[in-house]
Amino acid sequence: MLRKVCLVVFFVFCTQVRSETIQLWRTLSAADEMRTFTQQVERFNLANPQYQVSVQAIPHGAYAESVIGGALAQDLPCILAVDQPNVANYAWSGLIQPLYTDTHSASNLISPLDFNHVNANGIGKYNGKVYSLGPFDIALALFTRRSLLNSLDFRIPTLAQPWSVDEFNMLLEKIKQQGQFKYILDMNLAGVGEWPAYGFLPMIVSAGGDFIERSTYRQAEGFLNSKGAVQWGHWLQNLLDNELTQLSNLEHGQFEKGLLAIHYTGSWMVDRYQKAIGDDLLILPPVDFGSGAYIGGGSWHYTVTRNCPQPKQAAKFIAYLMTNNEIAFFNRGSGFIPTSAEAANQLALYSEQGALRKLYLTSERNVVLRPATPAYPAISAIFSQAVRRIAQGADVTESLDRAVDEIELNILDNRGYR
């Protein structure tokens, strides 16, 4: 017996010595997501004993700073998780390397077969090259109660026919008159970080605006301060003035407690709300501001860093995560939305008859990706400030004009991000 144990220990020791370690950084997230990911990593390591992927989970709030610090100290891991809108910036900065350039390139780390099945929101591109791949996405939706809409005798919107903004305003007014709810609409206006850009760009695009012109990515004038964007700003201020929405409130779990009528937020709340109110929960497509109901797309992706000594092996791990089976496995465990049709069909929630099929379809079709320019982190920060100013009552046109000036100045300061 003792001899066997010794042999096993010796064997494990040998494999440990022989295998190369591939470091991976990702954000520390919810327990079930982390558990699922760890299982995937373990399975990969068992199948590929010569490389060991080792995961380091960094808290969300400190992630961007850690990456900047790691980059300055030349101490980045081989595989780096990146929020999809930042891919272009990291690529331009030279932190990460392309996974796939074109058919003739000898430096391709993966083949088109590894990502042809993936939807647009699962692929991070910059300058025509694929830099990142992501197995999951989240979706924006309006959460409300079936009983509320029934009692007001209001139409339940569909993906083909979402609520128009006028219809939505009418609904909010009706809910207010009915007086059953303390708060009417929550859009997380005090949200910081990526939320404002993620949550409100789809509305602005639907209203006919955008952050920036999307072919040369140099001009924001006429996009972020276009008529549509200004109208959206006035709409927001109108809601605040009429107390149909709040800048911030202190009570937690308002929706479950029946204090809040409609919550505009991401699909990460589905589970919690379903547990709280069960069948009464309605998950609806966002409001149509003119050209359709859109949601933001692109969540956390995986990339290979520039200084990685084993890029082929690192890319192999990413390709493994992106197989249909693994995409399905990850989203089954985490509850997120898969980024391929085949994976969606494997999941009870997102398949043809699934309860959340609608969410998958919106994320496949009605998705607005954030502009793939190295200027994006700056654009997002500047836009968040503009939203905050508008919400706090500043002049809409002035706030958006100022944001446009700041974005264009930032692009100029970086020599056009060439």
Added chain:
Amino acid sequence: MPIKLAKDSEYQFNYTGMQQGKSYARLMLLPAALLLFLFLCLPLVVSVGVSLTDERLLSPNSAHFVGLENYKRLLAVKVIELKRANNLKEQTEDMFIYQHKRYRKLRELVRDNAELFGYSELTQFNVFGHTRVVLARDVLFIRSFINTCKFVAMVVPMQVVLALLLALALRRNFTGSGVLKVVFFTPVVTSMVVVCVVWTLMLHQQEGLINQAIKYIWPAYVQIDWLNDPQWSLFAIACLSAWQGVGVQMLIILAGLQAIPNTLYEAASLDGASPWSQFRHVTLPGLRHTLIFVVLSTTIFAFALFVQVDVMTQGGPQDSTSTVLFYAIEKGFRQQQIAYGSTVCILYFVVILALSLLQKKLLSYDK
């Protein structure tokens, strides 16, 4: 007069085995000097160097030497004169004339004139029917600087007076005075971020404790949205900062009070001095050096305002709480323009140094 030591302490003093030589002192100074050089002087020199370039934190471009461009951009201010053209009755919109051209918005004017590139409006004023507009290239920096000065002007008197009052109230040991000292000192050892989060809840317009308490005492009070009203936000932050920091100053002043010999008070009361004149002619002069130190240190801390703004308002509403340090971090780190951030810091360092020296000179004019 040479200091006379008790016999045994003289013995101790002479036989600690320490040499009093200069070289020994230098050796002892070395670790501290090395650390100061490494973590203070070197970074300062590097930032001066960086501030003369267009270096970025992460960028494929190599840094170019740009001379004083960053400093020029920070400080550039221009005054232009406009003529109003809205005296026509049918015209509802505000029109104005600059160099024989009509504009509807100041922004159109700036974008139309190459020499005004990059400028935006800081403020405007009217003199004899002519509108003058002050333009600056970095409006937010100038606003942030003004905000910081306003904050210092609010918080320093508030904190020092409060600390003095607390110290006077707690100088005599009565039952519970120790508990009270601990109570006033607790906020100092509490994490600033925690304090800010708690105060954010307390300052909420409808559900916050502060507004509800005022409303209870004074029913006619219209609830102020402290952190979202540009007129009040900085004041709210000043109040919380004073509350958080007052314990340190209180302790220092308490120590200063202990140093005033009791005999002076006895003599004063024998002379029939009222409590007020005792305070005026014994306590205050006795506390002079303590107070100078307290005012100076509070001022320097106040200039470093950052955490409260970062946690509570992010510089809003309408830039009313943006401070220089917050701006430097925002530009230098979050927007990755490290050269520009360094420029802000260098300039600010010079300003604070000058102000502190001036303050020291004014406060201690004679021996």
